[in-house]
Amino acid sequence: MTTPYYCSKLRTLPNLLLVFVFALSYTLAEAQEEKLMLHFEGQDGPGKGKKIVLISGDDEYRSEEGLPMLAKILSTHHGFSTTVLFPINPENQEVVPNHNSNIPGMEALEDADLAIILLRFRELPDEQMKYFDDYLRAGKPLIALRTSTHAFNYSKDSQSPYAKYHWQSKVPGWEKGFGRKILGETWVAHHGNHGKEGTRAMMDGLQVANKNPILNGVTDIWAASDVYTVTHLGDDATVLIHGASTSGMNPDAPINWEKSLMPVAWTKSYNLEGGKKGRVFASTMGASVDLMSEDLRRLIINAAYWGLDMEPLIPEEAVVEIVGNYQPTMFGFDNFRKGMKVTDFE
Template structure:
């Protein structure tokens, strides 16, 4: 006669089932709660009630590091509510700067008052890109840094209605694409010797003499990224700062006077066909290591106020102290921090 099979007590089975359900539920909850963007509520300051979206999306100058730092300055010291978007690999939700076709959260632009971008050679799906296009048609203010002159790069086979944004576009009215049409210039060349020469910012004397509030408290800018060639920024553009190439990669490096000066920060207006007129601040500086310059951070914060038509509220010496730790990675291709999730940049 066989011995009866022992079965676990009912309460043991129940506990086991509850553990399995809890484990499954917890993992599902974690997956659902995984952040694909950062959000910082505005503190005290003139920017209360204003929403700013910062879009990181370049594969060289570590915008995924620099823009969250700027967002925290804008929200903590100036009261703006900020949201930061990132290039995300859809297979693992990691921040992968050289994954060029996915920036979740672009719908945040719908109720944004201003956007700050550092993009390079993106080809976003139409369902994401349409929010950026609508943002520009609404004539909302835009701040564009460094490689944003060549923010988009569509394949020759693309049938997207946004292929006209391509940095070498030949579409009528969009020649040279987004950079030339909206910012005033597309990618041309490195005027300085890349990774050998930096940029010394020289304030435009006319703008300085007229007390342009964007230059409030701005005196000393040195950026590790080199000067870009800029040939055409439009008749309505006002150059705020010219860039001189430095013979070396430290703030103490002397200026290389054999090279001509180039605009490195300017303002202008823009308008899309059938859209409202908007205002732009553009700078060919803005790498994460460039933002170690206090006055470059101040220039960008001041330009944010200007973009939002808050010129009279620009502080004489805006607080741009870094919130938390900031140890930016030197620019370069494929040297981004691997395995990072959005929450790692909080």
């Protein structure tokens, strides 16, 4: 007996329903995962095929706003594929910079070619921190901005093998922690008057004369964040830019010549025990409002090329036009935008 056409169709409905439900659940799960990080596929440019991971996690200088903007510049204008990670409150999956113990997606560092960080006083769980430690042991390049000098702050009773990263570590070989060990300096003090004095960048004359490619097209930087005190960088550090304190919080403010200059951007190498040697570019500038400076953005983009051994490809004047809308929040504690999800920073 031949099965009526409509009966045959009815029998396939349960199977079709199962397929639909599976596809829907997979899509929802994928969307849920996407909310924990941002990804921008690289377009045409010299960086095509290279992956950069940008890690935000500070409670004052709005890295959750600034790093996505830099990621879009790197991917849109220079071809790098970029992934941006955020401090997430696991209870509601909101971006909460004050939540210092959770940055999902650190496994993205496994195949990253470059990492850019702006962190402050984080105490990440070992399963997340392991990826960062492995990255450094592999000797991969690092760009560290502003408060990354004091990126980690472990509790006194911490038994973590990564507690040596603490900004005031006393572990032999790790004195002053990650900042001193990897970047050349930990947190010391505000050299400028915080919130009242900005930073006027002054290019190092020798580096300009020697045509250091990281300084290509970089001539005019004023940052709203103040100059940090820097007392120790190590013998292999090369200072690219010195910072003068400005007597006011605008680009036209005069320089306060009563204060000495301090390094505000430099390069150096690092080497973890048993690991490979790596390159570091560090700057005590980098707040979200600082990045309104076109030449500061250019400096960081140039440093990305340098870190990846792509110096010959550093443009004479790299394109750093902001992609989309960017209205950064002024720095300050607890003034981050509340209720924000990762997708709000796309």
